[in-house]
Amino acid sequence: MVEIIVAVxxxxxxxxxxxxxxxxxxxxDHRGKRRNAQGRCYACGGSGFLLPLAxxxxxxxxxxxxxxxxxxxxxxxxxxxxxGVLVAGLCAWLIVREL
Ligand SMILES: [Zn+2]
Numbered sequence: 001m002v003e004i005i006v007a008v009x010x011x012x013x014x015x016x017x018x019x020x021x022x023x024x025x026x027x028x029d030h031r032g033k034r035r036n037a038q039g040r041c042y043a044c045g046g047s048g049f050l051l052p053l054a055x056x057x058x059x060x061x062x063x064x065x066x067x068x069x070x071x072x073x074x075x076x077x078x079x080x081x082x083x084g085v086l087v088a089g090l091c092a093w094l095i096v097r098e099l
Contacts, residue, residue, distance in 0.1 A: 005076040029059075036062050 032042035039062040040047050050062035053071055063071055 009019055041067050043071065 035045050036042055042061040043063055044067050046064050048064055051068045052060045053059045053063050053068055
């Protein structure tokens with residue numbers, strides 16, 4: 001019985017993260033689209049020179065120079081973190097399989 005509760009908690013905890021991420025993403029997209037429509041930066045809402053940046057979903061949004069550079073760095077970091085999680089997951093699976 002305890003094992004089931006622990007399993008439910010672990011699976012639930014893992015499921016909450018992507019859902020929370022998705023909600024934040026939808027909210028940011030909504031806010032960013034409104035800002036872009038007003039000729040302002042997607043991320044910070046600042047006006048000035050804007051650069052187009054393609055999101056992984058295919059849509060392109062306009063960023064100011066500072067946010068453009070930060071966003072580029074962030075997407076590189078996100079890619080590295082995702083690769084790290086994938087490798088860690090693979091290692092965990094291999095270890096569990098050996099037991
Ligand atoms: Zn900005």
